[in-house]
Amino acid sequence: MDKVFQNVFYLFLIILLFKLSQFAYRVIRERRYRKELAQSGMPYIDKMDGRQFEFYLQALFQQLGYKIQVTPSSGDFGADLVMKGKEKIVIQAKRYSAKNRVSLSAVQEVYAAKAYYKANQAWVVTNSYFTKQAKELAAACDVTLLDRADLQKFINEVNPVFKAREIFENITPEPRKCPRCGQDLVVRDGNGTRFFGCSSFPSCRHTEKINKEVSKSRPSL
Numbered sequence: 001m002d003k004v005f006q007n008v009f010y011l012f013l014i015i016l017l018f019k020l021s022q023f024a025y026r027v028i029r030e031r032r033y034r035k036e037l038a039q040s041g042m043p044y045i046d047k048m049d050g051r052q053f054e055f056y057l058q059a060l061f062q063q064l065g066y067k068i069q070v071t072p073s074s075g076d077f078g079a080d081l082v083m084k085g086k087e088k089i090v091i092q093a094k095r096y097s098a099k100n101r102v103s104l105s106a107v108q109e110v111y112a113a114k115a116y117y118k119a120n121q122a123w124v125v126t127n128s129y130f131t132k133q134a135k136e137l138a139a140a141c142d143v144t145l146l147d148r149a150d151l152q153k154f155i156n157e158v159n160p161v162f163k164a165r166e167i168f169e170n171i172t173p174e175p176r177k178c179p180r181c182g183q184d185l186v187v188r189d190g191n192g193t194r195f196f197g198c199s200s201f202p203s204c205r206h207t208e209k210i211n212k213e214v215s216k217s218r219p220s221l
Contacts, residue, residue: 041164053095078109
């Protein structure tokens, strides 16, 4: 009986040690993830609007030695940025909320842009993720996809001089109109959060998040 009890005890001890090692691994992995997340500035990229995100990508690739051509706000033929270095690369930038995934239309558009701008490569860069259909089409069309994990890793490798927080805090989001009264929306600060508020306040109290998806305008460095 004592031997049975001893065997059960050892088995329990092995299981306990295994569970503790699993817990320790998860803690270490979580800490490493949070450190890499903070270094990349992804929390601030998530707060950006489309204009700020494009501006950030410009700064990122200029540090790598690329010359950036900014496409017009309309009639851009599917590219937000055209980068000239050893090779010409067209990029479509997609700053999305975590709930939204980039669809295959982005791949179709940047693939067309590759032909129009006579580029060597076509990329879609997002702070979110891609749909299954977008991945399949990209593989067939030789389009490079950089999703959230890829972008975070890329930023940490580049270690850009321009940090995401600086871009978010100092670059004015894309201008927009109040959907209620038609007046300009202006950037306001409240409780440590930046948001759009109607310029006709207090007669109109409309507010909205800065990173709300809107039609694009093109930034320049």
